[in-house]
Amino acid sequence: MVHRAPDTIEVAQGAFGHFSHGLATGEWKPFVEMLTDDFTFWFPVGPYQGLNVGKERAIAFFEYVSEVFNQGLSVTLDRVTSNETTVVFEFRDEGKMRGEPYKNRIAVSFDVRGDKICGYREYFGSDGKSN
């Protein structure tokens, strides 16, 4: 059976708000401040494909994301699921990738430890052209 600690979803929702803000504006500081020092993330494609370890690596990644999408991405959240430690956000994003129209469907799975995010896994549900 799956139960969740009372604060897991609230911590993750706060982090997801900062994550969306980072995608929209390139301002990642509020999200990065919620990451543990031993933060890890998985990304599906490109130079950060696979497992990435450490907060510094994450900071470099978010800079890279905001170079690729330098006009920002807007996020539409569709669905949230959770268990005691993990919260999954299904959303669509839209914007321009290096000037070209971009749309995708995404799932990100945030692992919560205390009031921080200690890891996430990102999954792509579409092709960058439709969502």
Added chain:
Amino acid sequence: MVHRAPDTIEVAQGAFGHFSHGLATGEWKPFVEMLTDDFTFWFPVGPYQGLNVGKERAIAFFEYVSEVFNQGLSVTLDRVTSNETTVVFEFRDEGKMRGEPYKNRIAVSFDVRGDKICGYREYFGSDGKSN
């Protein structure tokens, strides 16, 4: 706040067992029997990329999957999250795609209605070569 009906996760877990069995064996009937007639699914890539509507379309898709992975895929379930209507399974799969080594990280999000699955969305977390 997120709550779940008592049976949502159990229905989805039963369906996920049949889904994994289909991937491993090519025998999709038990999974297909759990789908509503108006079942829809989203798939990220290939000839079924995007939204697919109807049970017949799903049956054709599963035949296609079991042609591409004709020796079967083995599934390792890592994580389950849920809300009142939706259950997300994060897993890794491994096998051969048209004879070549294949590995991926996957999230599938099942929507439950009564004792059936009325839709799902599949997301890819890796590149087909590592998981």
